[in-house]
Each structure stands twice: as structure tokens, then as C-alpha cells.
Amino acid sequence: MRSASFNTKAFAFLAALAVSVSAQQDYYFNFGGSTLVQERLDPLLNPGALSGHVHSVLGGNAFAATMDFATTQSSTCTSVAVVPDKTNYWVPSVYFRKNGKLTLVPEKSHKIYYKYGYDGKPDAGRTEFPKNFRMFAGNANLRSDDGSHGSGGTQLNWLCHTLGEKPKAIGFPKGFTSCNGNNVGGLAATMRFPSCWNGQDFDPANPLAHMSYPGTQAGTAGCPQGFQKARFPEVMVEYWLDISQFDGQYGSDEVPWVLANGDPTGYGFHMDFLNGWQEGALAKAMKTCNPGNTGSPKLDSPQCFGAGALQDGTAHRACTKTSSINEDIGLNGPLSQLPACNPIQPGPGLATKPTNCGGTPAVEPISSGRPSSAITSATAGLVPSTTSVPIPVDSEPTSLLPAPQTTSAKAQPTPPTDTGIVPPSGGSSGLSPPSVNTTSGEWKAAGCFLDALNPRSLGSRPEWWGQKISSSNCVERCASIRAKYAGTENGGQCFCGNELINSASHPGKCTSKCVGDGSEICGGAGHLSIYSLDGQVSMKKRRTHHRHSRHFLASV
Secondary structure, eight states: OOOHHHHHHHOHHHHTTTOOSSOOOBSEEEEEEOOOEEEEEOTTTSTTSEEEEEEEEEEBTTOOSSOOHHHHHTOSOBSBSBTTBOOEEEEEOEEEEETTEEEEOOBOOEEEEEEOEETTEEOTTBOOOOTTOEEEEEOTTOOSOOSTTSTTTTOOEEEETTTTTOSEESSOOOSOSOOOSSTTOSEEEEEEOOOEEOSOOOOTTSTTTTEEOOOSSSGGGGSOTTOOSEEOOEEEEEEEEOOGGGTTSSOTTOOOEEETTTBSSSTTOEEEEEOOBOTTHHHHHHHHOOBTTTTOSOTTSTTTTOTTOBOOHHHHHTOOOOOSSBOOSSTTSOBSSOSSSOOOOOOSSOOOOOSOOTTOOOOBOOOTTOOOHHHHHHSTTSSOOSSOOOOOOOSSOOOSSOOOOSSOTTSOOOOOEEEEEEOOOGGGGOOSSSEEEETTEEEEEEEEEEOOBTTBBTBSSOSEESSOOOHHHHHHHHHHTTOSEEEEETTTEEEEESOEESOOBOTTOOOOBOSSOTTSBOOBTTEEEEEESSSOEEEEEOOOSOOHHHHHHHHO
16 A cells, blocks of 8 residues: 555645645545456446447446446445445556557556545535436547646546656656556556536536536535536546556657557546445545545544445455456457557547448357346346347447437436337338248338437347347347347347337338348348337337436435
8 A cells, every 4th residue: 555645745636635745634535446347338428338449447346338326236346445335437448559469458456536625624515426427537539638637627647656656747658667666566547537517417429518627616616607506526546557567668768558449648548437326425424534645534434434334455356247248358368459449549639430440350249158247237127038148239330439329418308108009011111021930920020210329229238149140030039038029230239128119110221231141131220120920019208317417406
């Protein structure tokens, strides 16, 4: 563990507290954490789908492609030291680049800081995070300093611990050939989240819109106009890498590191946060827990989180999650390219979404017997299945910040209601085949329908994918598990479900040939070829996953 003086001077985040290098109590605390899993999921920006790049995830082991506050609370363990914190924090993984090969960089224990004081006193204007609260920091597209990482923003810094935090820079630093040598060695990034809220929900199309960074005053008075609905504790994450195995393989004037989103500069570092704090735990601690950099009172004391609330490093490192995706991200050796479609873009302009991803390796599903708590928790109550299956591949390759979703966070929720029966279309649907014979009878093509994203229209994940899918074998699969509807999408995804949610009939949009049978049609980009026993579909509307504002209003 680092000394008190090291913690005090390490970060601009803590320097803002005006704490001297001697031990001092104050209203902030920090705790350790370890990596839960590294995989290509992002339930904030790519809900229900594979994300554009690999992330390193900390927190509750119920992390999943689609999740909310209730999902976090179903975690059976957390990979951070404070047990009541089932929050998930995730950042892009880092690779070492040399001779055309990319090696996944090992990670050390990380640290998370929570600041909620002002002038050495508790800030009564701070509020705990509401249920289902989500936020984002940084910009995955950045390849140069645009000013957003300064003292009034994310306060991003990359630094080499062994050399007394030098060199330190906003992007990847130069000037060293090793960050090894003692118990605080390693290359690290530190970044803080914004803390001022405008009362709106997270919008994947504009992930920074609902939050802002504070000024110098206490409470909401320190928040910009329009962002004074609430002020939360300021959260900073220290992401710590073990680069000792690369000593001697790079010069002091080289930058051999690459973020998983194709960023060789470090400016595109970013973080995601999905609240999983046990209700009331953080609110209580912010009133009386003031260890500052002294370690006293301890976080499991009555002033903080109470008895049993703190676990040691052995315990939180033991909390891991098996990846939901059978994809080579570099855990078994160097790669020739970054996972997914992430060509390395050095800038200095903003990175752009690549258009030619033909060389991207295919991603296969996990084996049927492989454990996956994330999938189980994310899909409870959906179509029953006897196998553990992965989440879907995006209709288009995603890279950097993903394209806007079809569901806006600002849209008014629609109460559940039937929207009518779509009659059978038979051979006039334009789908091929027009019907499929199964052991349960002849299934008929119902037509081409929109697949909503949040939630998806026919379940939050494909029932079957990564195989040579056709509409015929998808129908047979769905019939075998007694689902009401079968749907194929984008040439190679098979969904099974008992209702079609937030959809609409879109004739002519299903034109993708099936990867398993080129004579058949398997939906289209964002569209499903739907089959049912009678060729009819009953569509329903359902609320989107944007509910936390009312939870917060009820608590203030």
C-alpha cells in the first residue's frame, strides 16, 4: 500500500483539497479494487450488444450486456474492497505494440477515490447516486489535448509511479524505460467523473450531456447553471498497469502503448460508471466518514460503512467473472490486430469510425456448458434456454464512441399496451423461405420488423449466433424451446421470444442473405425476419430503461 505522503501528492484530484503532505483527516476516502473481467461489453453505450472495443471492468460480478440497478444488486461478490459497492466501473484495456504485435498489458490493483467534503467539513449538499444512475467521462475519439482534461475537467493524467510520478502527462508519457522497482511501481492513468447533474437520464447518443464538472463552491452552488439538480461525490479512478515484462523493449523517446479503441496517444482514455451502491450506504458515510489520507476511521467502522463492509485484497481479487464472449482479446498471447474493428489512429484530429472492417476476425459463442452469470442476470424472465449463450454482435462494427441509439433518454416512456395484430403475410412478405416445417407444425413468415435496441424487440440477446444460421434452422431452434416467435437478423443472428416489443412492420428492410444458406433471407441491419406458427405477430409497447429520475426526486 502507498504511504500517506504519496497519496497526498499523487493527484490533482486530492491536491484540490489543499491537504499538506503530512497525514490529515478529511471528507474523502479511497479503496482498492481489482479487475473483474476483460471483455467487449458496454451496457451504457452498447446495451444488449458487443461493444466496439475491449474493456477492463471492476465491481459487481453481475456485469452484463444489458443491466440496471437491480442487476448490480444481484451480484454475489464485488472486486472492490468496500462490500456495499456493487457499482461497475470500466475503462479501455491497454496493449503493448512492438514489431507488428499487440500484447495485452497486465493490470495491478486499482484505486477508487470518493470526495464529498469542502473546507475540511462534510458537504451537506452532496447526494448519493440514485438507482439506475449512469455516467461517462472522457472522449474515446480524442487524439490530442482539447482542454477537456484540465483542472476543471477530467484531470486525466498518465504517470510512472516508480519515478516519483514523473514523467506525468495528459497523454501517454515518454522519458522512461521502466516503471518497475518497488511496491508502487507501474504505469497508471487517473481520471475523475463529473459530479453535477441536470436531472436527466443518461443518453447513449450524447453520453456527456446530463453531467458537468463543478466549480469551487460547496453543494449545488458550485455547479454550473442547469446542472444544479444534484451534486454527487466526485469519483476518481486510478487504473494501474504492470508494465515490468516490457522493460528493455522500448526507448525513452518511444510510446509503445495503445488503448483498445485504437488510440496510441492516451488522450482517448475514458471511463464508464453504473451505480450499484447499496441504498443508503454512501449517504450515511458522507456525513461522518472522514479518513482522508490517514486511514482512520477505517471504512468498516460505524462512522463509515459498518462492520463487515471491508474485504481485503485476497477477497476482492477472488471475485472474477467468466467472459460472456469466446473471443481472443490477447489473454493467450500477442495479437496481430486489436479485437473488433479498431485500426490504430494517431490523430491529432478526432478518430473516425472505420468503414472497411472486412478483416475483423469472427467472434464465436461460448460453449454451452460455460458459466456466465452476466447473461443469466441480464436475461432473467425471457425465453427459457438450456444453454448459456452470448450477447449479439452489433449490426455494424462499432469503434470509438458508438453511433446514436434509436431510443433517446429524453423520450417520454410509453405504458405497456397492445398495438394490434399484424396479419399473416405468407408468400407476399418477401421473406425466404415463406414457411418452415418443424416438429410443432408449419411456421409461416410474418414479415420484416424493426428491432428496437433498448430493450431489443425479441429478447435482449440472440438465442443462437456465431453458427451457420439460416431462417430455417433458427425457426427449428425456437420451436424446440417452445418460443412463440423466431427472428433472424443481419444475416447471422437468431432470436427467440414470446412477444415483439417496441417494433414496427418495415417491409423491404430484410435483405440480408443467411450465412448458413445463401438462398434464404435472415433479416437486415437492425431488422428481423419474423416467423410464427400462424404467421401473425402481436406487437406491444414497453417502457424503455430510463427510470432513475423519479427515484431521485422521491428521495430529496
